[in-house]
Amino acid sequence: MRFIPVISLLLGSWLALPAVAAEAQDWLQRLAEAGRSRSFQGVFVYERNGSFSTHSIWHRVDEAGVVRERLLQLDGPAQEVVRVDDRAECVSGSLADQIGDPQAWSAHGLSVQRLLESYDLRMIGNSRVAGRSAVVLALSPRDQHRYGVELHLDQESALLLKSLLLNDKGQLLERFQFTRLDLGALPTEQELQPGAGCQPVTASKAAKVAEAWRSEWLPPGFTLSRVAERRSPASNEQVASLVYFDGLARFSVFVEPLRGVMVEDARSQLGPTAAVSRRLATADGDVMVTVVGEIPLGTAERIALSIRGIEMQAVQ
Amino acid sequence: MSREALQESLSAVMDNEADEMELRRVLSASDDAELRATWSRYQIARAVMHKELLEPRLDIAAAVSAALADEALPVQNRAAAHGPWRTVGRFAVAASVTVAVLAGVRLYNQDEVASTQLAQQAAQPALSAPQAQGPAMLAGFSTAGEQQAAAETASEATPGWHDQRLPAYLRQHAQQAVMNANESALPYARAASLENR
Numbered sequence: 115m116r117f118i119p120v121i122s123l124l125l126g127s128w129l130a131l132p133a134v135a136a137e138a139q140d141w142l143q144r145l146a147e148a149g150r151s152r153s154f155q156g157v158f159v160y161e162r163n164g165s166f167s168t169h170s171i172w173h174r175v176d177e178a179g180v181v182r183e184r185l186l187q188l189d190g191p192a193q194e195v196v197r198v199d200d201r202a203e204c205v206s207g208s209l210a211d212q213i214g215d216p217q218a219w220s221a222h223g224l225s226v227q228r229l230l231e232s233y234d235l236r237m238i239g240n241s242r243v244a245g246r247s248a249v250v251l252a253l254s255p256r257d258q259h260r261y262g263v264e265l266h267l268d269q270e271s272a273l274l275l276k277s278l279l280l281n282d283k284g285q286l287l288e289r290f291q292f293t294r295l296d297l298g299a300l301p302t303e304q305e306l307q308p309g310a311g312c313q314p315v316t317a318s319k320a321a322k323v324a325e326a327w328r329s330e331w332l333p334p335g336f337t338l339s340r341v342a343e344r345r346s347p348a349s350n351e352q353v354a355s356l357v358y359f360d361g362l363a364r365f366s367v368f369v370e371p372l373r374g375v376m377v378e379d380a381r382s383q384l385g386p387t388a389a390v391s392r393r394l395a396t397a398d399g400d401v402m403v404t405v406v407g408e409i410p411l412g413t414a415e416r417i418a419l420s421i422r423g424i425e426m427q428a429v430q
Numbered sequence: 431m432s433r434e435a436l437q438e439s440l441s442a443v444m445d446n447e448a449d450e451m452e453l454r455r456v457l458s459a460s461d462d463a464e465l466r467a468t469w470s471r472y473q474i475a476r477a478v479m480h481k482e483l484l485e486p487r488l489d490i491a492a493a494v495s496a497a498l499a500d501e502a503l504p505v506q507n508r509a510a511a512h513g514p515w516r517t518v519g520r521f522a523v524a525a526s527v528t529v530a531v532l533a534g535v536r537l538y539n540q541d542e543v544a545s546t547q548l549a550q551q552a553a554q555p556a557l558s559a560p561q562a563q564g565p566a567m568l569a570g571f572s573t574a575g576e577q578q579a580a581a582e583t584a585s586e587a588t589p590g591w592h593d594q595r596l597p598a599y600l601r602q603h604a605q606q607a608v609m610n611a612n613e614s615a616l617p618y619a620r621a622a623s624l625e626n627r
Contacts, residue, residue, distance in 0.1 A: 160616075288620070368599050377592070
């Protein structure tokens with residue numbers, strides 16, 4: 115007698131599985147569209163190892179569908195970004211120096227189908243965040259080359275209320291969490307006005323950069339989404355950069371010529387972000403390959419080892 | 431130091447209300463015969479008040495201060511030799527107290543979670559320290575040296591090569607996503623956290 119409820123429970127959950135999976139995908143789809151259709155304002159916190167900060171957000175979608183958003187850090191330096199639709203209108207000083215051409219970014223919005231190739235999506239329950247009811251989605255990686263994510267979506271609007279980044283041991287690497295969210299209050303023109311420290315972003319004439327480097331190995335699901343070249347932060351060398359994306363996680367590869375300077379390999383981890391530098395010998399002299407991204411250290415290491423020059427064959 | 435202040439301190443020690451300075455004051459004066467006599471009188475008075483039987487000749491003060499002196503002396507010597515370590519020691523004490531307090535809070539929270547939020551028991555993992563992490567820090571507190579400590583490199587050949595570049599690489603990586611309005615505010619927060627130094 116005792117096992118009958120168990121069986122019916124198992125059977126029930128098995129029958130319900132496709133429906134649950136569809137519902138989870140539906141929530142993810144609603145999340146992808148939420149920011150384009152809802153105005154809101156609120157306060158959120160961001161926490162990673164060694165850093166905790168609080169931020170305000172004003173997000174307005176007007177009748178014509180134009181999205182205007184202002185983000186402002188509330189503690190410490192007033193980091194600020196104002197975005198209109200797909201481009202940054204102004205950015206505060208220290209954030210600005212690395213942006214370059216704001217138009218050059220191919221839009222990588224949340225693509226549900228793409229995500230599902232690399233992550234297993236499940237609904238794992240309900241929660242309460244910022245005083246609001248939320249549904250909890252888990253995106254578990256299908257391999258060891260990326261981290262898992264737990265998303266708490268607002269029951270009413272599907273906006274992201276909380277996001278946790280977890281490694282393979284279930285340890286928390288990063289937390290993003292709203293402490294207050296107002297859906298009703300439309301941000302005023304004044305609230306969307308950038309502060310004095312926010313510098314206008316002007317589109318620079320970025321020359322088309324030839325692909326000079328590629329990776330012989332990539333974690334499954336990651337594809338090249340951008341190639342760029344920029345002057346080194348410490349010298350006059352040009353540094354090539356490649357950006358890869360799997361629908362959720364992102365990593366960058368930087369290649370900087372060493373010109374005979376002796377530098378050792380290095381690896382470090384800053385909260386969720388791993389950084390691995392490895393020296394690569396080429397016919398043109400040694401270069402330093404640096405992989406930076408929200409991926410496990412071992413994966414970053416393997417990518418760094420797999421970078422090769424396209425024109426000049428690596429000498430090794 | 432006035433006799434009166436000393437006796438006040440002694441009283442505070444007895445009532446378990448002494449701060450660190452008062453305790454030190456009493457300990458440093460523990461060889462003082464008059465103070466010991468006062469201590470004994472206090473003990474008797476206290477025993478009478480609490481209706482306890484006490485052997486007045488049992489010099490608790492001497493025993494306690496002897497025990498404490500054994501511990502206190504090496505600390506003082508070290509403090510004299512290496513000034514900064516004295517401060518570190520104090521931080522260590524303060525930190526262990528904080529940890530105990532936090533642990534208490536955490537246990538309390540876990541209890542609450544267990545009873546009211548069974549559905550999401552494991553939904554509140556503590557922020558963990560991944561491999562090769564920088565020094566743990568309190569909220570809102572940062573030091574100039576953190577970047578170097580976090581981005582620890584074994585570079586001996588050309589020291590500082592990575593230090594000069596890695597922060598910019600990290601920043602550049604983080605900011606790519608900030609520019610994209612399709613993203614949530616998370617990449618922006620990630621990028622901003624790199625500037626909080």
